[in-house]
Amino acid sequence: MDKTVATMKPGEAAVIAGFSDEPLSVKLLEMGFLPGNVVVFNFAAPLGDPVCVNISGFDVSLRLEEAATISVID
Amino acid sequence: MAIERRLRIALVGKPNSGKSSLFNALTGLKQKIGNFPGITVDKRTGSCQLNDHTEADIIDLPGIYSLYPRTLDEKIVVEILTNKKSPDYPDRIAVIADATNLRNCLLLLTQLIDLGLPVVLGLNMMDLAAKSGLNLDVKKLSALFDVPVVMLNARQGFGIDELKRQLAGNLKPSGKRIFDTLNGMSSAVNAVKEHFTLSSFYEAFQYLQQPDNLKFLSGQEKDFIKRVASEHSFFPHKYQGAETIHRYGYIQEVLDVVVVKSAKQNWKVGTNRLDKILTHRIWGYVIFLVILFSIFQSVFALAQLPMDAIDRGFADLSAWLNARLPSGPLFELISNGIVPGIGGIIIFIPQIAILFAFISMLEESGYMSRVVFLMDKVMRHFGLSGRSVVPLMSGLACAIPAIMATRTIENWKERLITIFVTPLMSCSARLPVFAILVALIIPDIRIFGLIGLQGAALMGLYLLGFIAALLSALLLKSFVKNTERSFFIMEMPTYKVPKWSNVGFTIVEKTKTFVLQAGKIIVAVSIILWVLASYGPKEVMNQARQVVREQTADQQLTEEQFENSVAAYKLEHSYAGTIGKFMEPIIKPLGFDWKIGIALITSFAAREVFVSTIATIYSLGSAEDNVTIRNRLKDEINPETGQPQFTPAVGFSLLIFYVFAMQCMSTLAIVKRETKGWKWPLLQLFYMSGLAYTSALIVFQLLS
Numbered sequence: 001m002d003k004t005v006a007t008m009k010p011g012e013a014a015v016i017a018g019f020s021d022e023p024l025s026v027k028l029l030e031m032g033f034l035p036g037n038v039v040v041f042n043f044a045a046p047l048g049d050p051v052c053v054n055i056s057g058f059d060v061s062l063r064l065e066e067a068a069t070i071s072v073i074d
Numbered sequence: 075m076a077i078e079r080r081l082r083i084a085l086v087g088k089p090n091s092g093k094s095s096l097f098n099a100l101t102g103l104k105q106k107i108g109n110f111p112g113i114t115v116d117k118r119t120g121s122c123q124l125n126d127h128t129e130a131d132i133i134d135l136p137g138i139y140s141l142y143p144r145t146l147d148e149k150i151v152v153e154i155l156t157n158k159k160s161p162d163y164p165d166r167i168a169v170i171a172d173a174t175n176l177r178n179c180l181l182l183l184t185q186l187i188d189l190g191l192p193v194v195l196g197l198n199m200m201d202l203a204a205k206s207g208l209n210l211d212v213k214k215l216s217a218l219f220d221v222p223v224v225m226l227n228a229r230q231g232f233g234i235d236e237l238k239r240q241l242a243g244n245l246k247p248s249g250k251r252i253f254d255t256l257n258g259m260s261s262a263v264n265a266v267k268e269h270f271t272l273s274s275f276y277e278a279f280q281y282l283q284q285p286d287n288l289k290f291l292s293g294q295e296k297d298f299i300k301r302v303a304s305e306h307s308f309f310p311h312k313y314q315g316a317e318t319i320h321r322y323g324y325i326q327e328v329l330d331v332v333v334v335k336s337a338k339q340n341w342k343v344g345t346n347r348l349d350k351i352l353t354h355r356i357w358g359y360v361i362f363l364v365i366l367f368s369i370f371q372s373v374f375a376l377a378q379l380p381m382d383a384i385d386r387g388f389a390d391l392s393a394w395l396n397a398r399l400p401s402g403p404l405f406e407l408i409s410n411g412i413v414p415g416i417g418g419i420i421i422f423i424p425q426i427a428i429l430f431a432f433i434s435m436l437e438e439s440g441y442m443s444r445v446v447f448l449m450d451k452v453m454r455h456f457g458l459s460g461r462s463v464v465p466l467m468s469g470l471a472c473a474i475p476a477i478m479a480t481r482t483i484e485n486w487k488e489r490l491i492t493i494f495v496t497p498l499m500s501c502s503a504r505l506p507v508f509a510i511l512v513a514l515i516i517p518d519i520r521i522f523g524l525i526g527l528q529g530a531a532l533m534g535l536y537l538l539g540f541i542a543a544l545l546s547a548l549l550l551k552s553f554v555k556n557t558e559r560s561f562f563i564m565e566m567p568t569y570k571v572p573k574w575s576n577v578g579f580t581i582v583e584k585t586k587t588f589v590l591q592a593g594k595i596i597v598a599v600s601i602i603l604w605v606l607a608s609y610g611p612k613e614v615m616n617q618a619r620q621v622v623r624e625q626t627a628d629q630q631l632t633e634e635q636f637e638n639s640v641a642a643y644k645l646e647h648s649y650a651g652t653i654g655k656f657m658e659p660i661i662k663p664l665g666f667d668w669k670i671g672i673a674l675i676t677s678f679a680a681r682e683v684f685v686s687t688i689a690t691i692y693s694l695g696s697a698e699d700n701v702t703i704r705n706r707l708k709d710e711i712n713p714e715t716g717q718p719q720f721t722p723a724v725g726f727s728l729l730i731f732y733v734f735a736m737q738c739m740s741t742l743a744i745v746k747r748e749t750k751g752w753k754w755p756l757l758q759l760f761y762m763s764g765l766a767y768t769s770a771l772i773v774f775q776l777l778s
Contacts, residue, residue: 022311022315024561026315028563029315029319030140030142031139031563031565032178034322035319045353045447045448045450046353046354046356046358046448047451047452049450049451050447050450050451050562056177057174057175057177057337058175058177058178059566060564061447061562061563062562062563063450066561066562
């Protein structure tokens with residue numbers, strides 16, 4: 001299975017490789033999720049979903065299904 | 075000196091950038107909330123004197139990350155900024171950026187520059203930026219974008235004068251163009267630019283990207299744009315993505331030069347520590363429940379005194395008018411119809427204001443985003459979203475501002491379900507009804523010497539409303555089709571101490587919404603109901619005094635008791651009374667008689683009218699207190715059984731009915747406006763009435 005933001009663990013950092021969902025990717029890009037940028041996984045909500053990540057100093061929360069569309073390389 | 079010039083200035087920026095603090099600092103009390111023509115987005119405007127010669131109309135546009143809208147509210151921004159003919163089209167723009175998140179804020183700035191608009195960049199939260207160790211070369215930043223840059227701390231008012239000076243000065247559009255033609259799209263953009271004789275490339279690009287969001291374009295024009303797009307194979311998503319990447323590339327180049335020293339990693343250590351506790355697996359929910367419960371308690375405790383005062387004040391005013399004004403239908407309408415109607419609105423202001431004070435504090439502090447984060451997964455099971463929590467909480471005060479607060483929910487299905495179930499949350503108007511019925515049927519004892527049984531019952535009723543809201547959402551989830559993608563992506567702001575003046579402005583804004591939106595309908599309906607309850611067939615009404623005198627000849631009534639009996643007789647034979655009697659067969663299975671039937675009808679203006687109707691119909695005079703009414707109800711005998719009329723079965727049935735029933739014209743009107751049609755308010759009316767009827771029926775049949 002490819003690694004995505006959804007499979008990351010708290011405290012883990014990885015580099016964004018690309019997106020698998022076009023309409024959503026436009027929104028993610030706007031929020032600063034750019035390929036090549038480092039994304040840090042902050043923590044997940046108590047029920048495992050949504051998750052909170054940091055992108056270039058900016059804290060953003062996403063649903064797990066949205067996080068799964070961001071593929072990363074670590 | 076005379077004002078020689080009026081400028082229209084728009085404030086633009088991302089959410090949590092301190093835009094509303096700045097707006098409040100600029101306009102102070104000279105602000106008002108209106109509507110944009112034709113749509114239901116709140117328009118916050120205010121005036122501000124920039125210098126001796128220049129006055130500005132400031133318009134606070136909804137917080138956005140880019141010109142591409144995600145929610146209903148956000149659509150207005152691109153529509154105004156691309157429509158030179160709009161009465162709201164600004165002469166100048168102030169872009170407010172959060173200096174600690176500069177990168178994300180500059181995206182919007184570059185788009186506005188490309189539209190050719192004259193822009194000033196306000197770098198807000200400079201104090202936080204300095205604390206984080208961030209050091210910026212502001213002069214270079216200004217030179218690279220060719221826009222004036224002002225350093226701000228809007229919370230403390232620092233930099234406001236400089237911003238005013240820049241806005242009043244000779245502000246020209248930036249000479250930079252950041253995003254220009256990409257391969258393969260120039261033919262489409264040029265075709266649109268020429269056809270509409272637009273001045274900038276990027277304006278034409280926006281026409282091609284989102285023609286449906288630009289409401290000023292005619293259907294024909296939209297068709298033309300769509301035809302051009304398909305003929306020249308212009309793919310909106312693809313080019314929007316390319317645009318964003320291009321802009322961030324440019325922004326990164328600028329930041330590489332401008333950022334002298336970057337922020338230290340540890341400046342958010344306080345927020346991170348708080349997040350560990352506030353979003354903890356167990357403590358997160360415990361803390362949220364404790365906060366919720368404390369808010370609830372404080373609202374009731376704090377609102378009691380002012381509400382009692384308002385209640386007494388209006389009763390006295392009504393009585394005073396009754397005594398002073400000459401008799402006649404018009405004067406009776408004023409003292410008995412209009413004045414109590416207005417009183418019925420004013421009385422809820424304390425509760426609504428206090429609840430919104432708390433909600434606004436939670437939002438200002440950044441905690442509300444954590445609540446949304448914590449609750450999203452749970453709420454999604456019910457077809458709702460984490461963002462539904464705020465409307466549902468607001469619904470405890472009043473469904474009207476609550477339903478308007480659903481506009482922040484991006485997904486239409488989640489928003490619609492939230493709108494549909496919010497009126498099931500027990501609002502302030504139900505409380506007077508609950509209070510009197512609970513006092514009537516639940517003994518005033520304490521369990522384990524601690525918890526009052528009556529208080530627990532009241533709590534149970536609120537819980538019942540909440541559970542009904544969740545289950546109804548679950549039901550609706552399988553019926554409503556999802557027509558669009560749902561995005562959740564949400565910024566998690568750092569924790570801040572709430573700015574009290576912002577809380578104050580929110581209270582005023584929400585209270586105004588309630589008074590203006592609900593107020594006119596409540597007054598109108600209460601006048602109609604007053605007419606129905608005061609008038610009836612002429613001959614019967616004229617004989618009222620005589621008939622009552624004959625009936626009560628052997629009872630030796632005081633003058634007041636006699637007048638109250640006449641009022642009861644008149645109400646019984648009024649049009650409302652006739653409807654109540656006509657309804658009796660329908661509501662009999664619920665344990666209600668025609669007297670309760672009349673109260674159900676008059677409740678339709680606003681639920682709390684139940685109490686005063688009951689007071690009138692039981693010959694008490696409408697200004698009696700709750701204890702008197704309660705004792706009178708206890709003594710009421712059912713003529714058929716010879717037993718007390720208000721048995722626990724009847725009381726519970728009535729309580730359940732009031733928990734579920736949709737008895738609020740104002741809410742229906744707001745739902746109609748927000749869902750753009752009669753379909754959903756009517757469904758809501760039938761669903762909630764059906765639920766109320768069936769539940770009350772079951773309760774009464776089981777208990778009796």
